[in-house]
Amino acid sequence: MTDTAPAVELAGLTKTFGPVTAVDGLSLRISPGEVVAFLGPNGAGKTTTVDMLLGLARPDAGAVRLFGGTPAEAVRLGRVAAVMQTGGLLKDLTVAETVRMTAHFYGHTRPVSEVLERAGIADIADRPVGKCSGGQQQRLRFALALLPDPDLMVLDEPTTGMDVEGRRDFWQAIRADARSGRTVLFATHYLDEADAYADRIVLVRQGRVVADGTTAEIKNLAAGRLVRATLPGADQAALAALPGVQAVEVRGDAILVHTEDSDLVARHLLTRTAARDLEITSRNLEDAFLALTTSAA
């Protein structure tokens, strides 16, 4: 049955806007129950991918399957719901009216009072949407997405433009909802959000997946150190062959070695080569993120 199908299956997804390739042959498979961060800088193609995933945009090439069916089928059955970045609310309705109205668009929903409670907006139920803060409106969008009790929840940069407190409240609401079995995919360009909330991080750059792994694995990519030394005529291949070395760059007389084992590299450089001025610096997640997501110079 469809229940054994992956929650999300993107195959060779491509979308171009004129001369710009926003999404470039992106493939991704998400199993039911996974909480996945779709992490990348602005313009990496996250929103375009999310739009295609939800059936709001048609891919130029490639295919989208949600639970083995089309996005439209998943939407019609309330299996997928989404919190989009902006817009999408009627200012002249109250918070509760918006939820009540939307509830009638589904064949089956959770109770209105329950989703208001879970989204943390029960206390502002009678407030006109136009008078709600950005964070409150975002939690209202989250409440709407909770209505069908979806098997897949998609959040597109849900906290963009929120202040620190708003972000914290929003994620608190999401965490409070974290019932087992719900698949969550959220696009973000905030590293800390991906780190704090996701089981798995998919790093995207220029419409492609550049790294995909558990949060720990992605952190490992970043756990390495940078060994810098002056070594004219360095044997780049020999250095790259050392255990734990991820990358070797040569800049004039200087070499930069990205490695998981800086001791080994330092020992090698100082004992087997003429290297001098040796420096070891650690890289953090931020560096890894930048290294992986900014275009290679």
Place this chain on the structure above:
Amino acid sequence: MTVTTSPATTSTRAGDRRPPALGGFSPAVLGIEIRRVLRNRRTLVFILIMPAVFFLLFGLPQRGQNLDNGLPVTGWIMISLAVYAAMVATTSAGAAVATERALGWSRQLRLTPLRPAAYVATKVATAMVLGLLGVLVEFAVGAASGVKLPVHVWIESGLTAWIGSLVFAAFGLFVGYLAPAENVMQFMGPVLAILAMLGGLFFPLDMLPHVMQQIAKFTPVYGVGQLARSPLTGDGLDWVAVGNVAAWTAFFGLGAARLFRRDTSRV
């Protein structure tokens, strides 16, 4: 709306999954929509208060004057302004899709099982309820001001003014899908006033030069106005008016349908 009280689990939830009845069209949503419109003070002024005030300003001074068939001129004015009230109401309700498209609400709706046809049906139903309200308020003001007409005129003219305003619901939707602007009614107000004038709702068209009269017969308000007043004037079925209503309904209806399809298929 049905709800389950037990916590949903993956195994039982699959059975609950079903699309909404009627594609998501429901009287409850209609109720929320109508309340939403009535909450808007500007809309209320335009569709309920202004036509009534027009009657008090321009209708009442004609008290005591009679048409050729002995029925009061105030009745002629009241029915005309009822058509005006209904057309403003239905147009603005239809044109509300412009606001909702501009706000991104239509996009949000595409993430729900609501069928686009059910969305449009809700808009048309909202428009017709408001149109009926416009006619009733105008007639109530007329009756309270002493307009006396045979019962069949009240009923036939009222129903014609109301049902005829369907063409303006289509007109509103047409404009709504054409202009993705939040404040579409700001320029629609003057347009409607000019159309109402050309349609003979504010004064009899024979006050206009002959050429203008001939042009006016082809404008979208003329037909509904003529038909709504015919029970009063006793004029038989005016085929020019019937043709006018049919042609404009077809034009706006098909136009709105075409734009609507373009809008919903733009994925």
